[in-house]
């Protein structure tokens with residue numbers, strides 16, 4: 152694995168940018184450059200700051216530099232029979248750990264295996280004053296000071312440069328098998344929930360409009376037993392990595408914008424276009440031509456929320472609007488980390 | 504800590520009158536006897552009479568009170584059940600003690616979505632009790648769960664015996680309603696599990712009432728485990744027992760709970776609730792496994808083998824609930840049993856990497872000898888969260904100070920071993936100084952900036968959690984000038 156510690160250079164770059172008041176666009180692997188609102192600022196390349204700082208398999212903890220490639224981390228963990236249970240997507244081999252953390256996305260097992268927010272134990276950050284601050288730590292339980300590291304998950308780099316990340320890892324399931332069942336989409340939410348409550352080792356439950364698809368991961372005996380109980384057709388578990396990384400034909404289709412909707416399980420959006428639903432009915436991918444306001448309104452009607460994932464008018468909003476006092480507080484929190492507004496300005500909202 | 508005269512002037516008659524108008528008649532406590540009930544939390548060493556106590560019953564009342572305090576510049580200390588162990592709810596002499604325990608009317612279970620909407624004053628256990636008819640429960644289970652409130656659990660990011668497998672409070676709460684100091688009502692997070700923008704919900708967990716007042720939350724519920732087994736293992740040496748803990752984690756088994764008691768604690772418990780253990784037992788380990796019947800059996804075989812390799816010479820395995828309850832009663836009896844042995848006890852709380860547990864316990868024993876005090880250990884070993892209990896007699900000249908400096912030394916040890924000065928009890932008033940050992944000036948300034956983003960005038964729980972940089976400099980000074988350090992004769996580790 153390639154190693155390089157660029158923390159000195161990066162802190163100097165940030166301090167310099169702070170002096171000059173030049174905003175920065177943080178660039179990791181560049182595999183999610185289209186996510187969020189466009190940022191017009193000087194790029195700061197972070198992928199070179201990489202390598203594992205400390206990995207203690209017996210402790211189930213790994214500490215690594217932000218630029219480490221997710222695929223490299225996966226290989227390192229796999230060699231010890233471990234993995235990152237939240238299994239974040241990699242939209243290319245260049246996807247970095249810090250980029251994954253900043254995007255806050257999780258793989259198909261999210262409802263059953265947790266998200267990055269549950270796995271992160273600490274983050275070392277360059278804040279907007281050019282200071283290196285270590286928030287959280289490397290231990291399982293730590294309530295000293297504010298948990299300033301958790302908001303890094305999903306902040307899209309707007310709070311600072313993630314230099315180092317400390318993550319909780321998990322034993323890798325010994326067996327992983329995939330099934331396709333001839334059941335309608337309406338059955339997904341209820342069935343998946345019932346199977347999970349009955350103790351089936353679910354690691355994914357989706358419906359592509361044709362068939363209900365399940366990923367099972369756990370001990371060999373538990374997975375075999377589940378496969379025997381459920382019936383259906385066994386398929387290549389590679390389906391699930393392809394879904395995670397959006398390599399399925401559904402995602403390749405150019406044209407209409409792609410939306411990500413989080414909905415109460417069982418809800419189905421009444422919008423033009425077509426959808427693929429996963430997370431046991433909680434996360435929808437929806438491709439269709441509808442004005443942003445209509446999509447936000449439909450998600451809200453169903454008690455959910457929408458974000459524009461890819462495509463569409465780059466000037467249109469990406470995330471559903473926030474209540475003004477909440478937006479104001481988020482701005483003040485951003486300023487607490489980044490008083491000059493250096494990092495990825497406007498990536499969530501124009502005002503943030 | 505004495506209040507500035509300026510602060511004193513803020514709680515004027517006019518303010519008190521306006522405060523009374525925000526509350527139901529019995530909601531305002533002015534008389535000294537009434538206020539006395541709030542002078543401390545479960546850390547009884549720290550006491551202070553609150554200026555006034557307010558007991559709202561509705562969210563709108565909390566909003567009005569905070570708005571008023573903001574207008575008059577009066578400090579506010581939130582309080583749930585007051586079971587905190589670090590003085591987090593220690594009142595402000597010239598401020599409002601905001602008792603939130605009456606915000607307990609809301610407790611709605613959505614069994615299909617496995618969610619509950621819960622008022623901040625609802626007791627932790629009440630959530631699981633309400634969920635039980637649906638085969639569900641709320642996973643975070645601090646030992647104080649009969650009494651402690653959800654608001655207090657969020658403010659301390661409470662853990663419990665089962666957080667090793669099921670996470671802390673922060674991992675089980677999906678949304679919260681926060682009232683900011685200017686009385687604004689905000690929804691943080693979402694029952695969908697994610698919300699747009701910055702994750703403020705995560706940030707208010709463990710924020711000890713410094714960022715806002717939590718009045719309500721949505722929590723996730725889990726299906727009750729289908730099968731459960733409790734193992735009990737006795738070891739001749741505590742270090743072997745600690746090594747067994749590291750080995751179980753390393754083997755990839757995630758027990759639902761993994762608790763350790765050292766020899767002193769075992770002897771104390773045995774004296775109270777005779778179990779008939781061999782009295783030369785050096786340490787006890789309790790391991791709870793849950794899941795499907797097949798999983799539990801497989802894990803239990805794995806763990807039993809590991810325990811034996813690490814020298815366990817006494818093994819029990821409980822499959823029926825009554826037997827399991829008997830084993831757990833031993834752990835639950837530990838603190839009371841220890842407390843019987845001395846006029847005073849100080850319960851410490853630190854966190855270390857699990858592979859360092861054996862070394863840490865050895866160092867604590869050496870420290871205790873050096874300070875001439877007895878220390879008992881009974882703690883959440885599986886996540887490296889230690890709870891050394893220091894025994895002392897405050898009637899003896901200097902013993903309290905000695906116990907406190909031993910406590911500080913143990914916390915420094917945790918930091919040196921790569922851990923934290925608090926795993927679950929919080930910083931509160933007690934560990935403000937120890938924060939200087941764990942964080943740099945830039946990090947403390949970062950905490951101050953976060954605080955100021957929510958509460959620019961510092962009215963919410965002032966003086967807790969974050970030390971001033973001056974205070975740290977002063978303590979650093981103390982370090983250098985050995986002559987002024989209490990008990991310079993004692994070795995420092």
Ligand SMILES: Cc1cc2nc3c(=O)[nH]c(=O)nc-3n(C[C@H](O)[C@H](O)[C@H](O)COP(=O)(O)OP(=O)(O)OC[C@H]3O[C@@H](n4cnc5c(N)ncnc54)[C@H](O)[C@@H]3O)c2cc1C
Nearest residue numbers: 583584585586587591646647652654655656658662712717
């Ligand atoms: C016997 C015993 C066993 C314990 N076991 C455990 C354990 O296993 N695990 C564990 O983590 N802790 C444990 N504790 C500590 C304590 O019970 C927890 O910290 C608990 O979460 C405190 O809840 P509370 O309602 O009593 O809060 P309080 O003690 O009243 O308050 C704690 C802090 O939270 C703030 N606060 C309270 N309510 C709110 C609110 N609604 N909004 C904003 N801030 C608020 C207060 O200002 C204070 O800083 C134990 C305590 C005792 C006495």
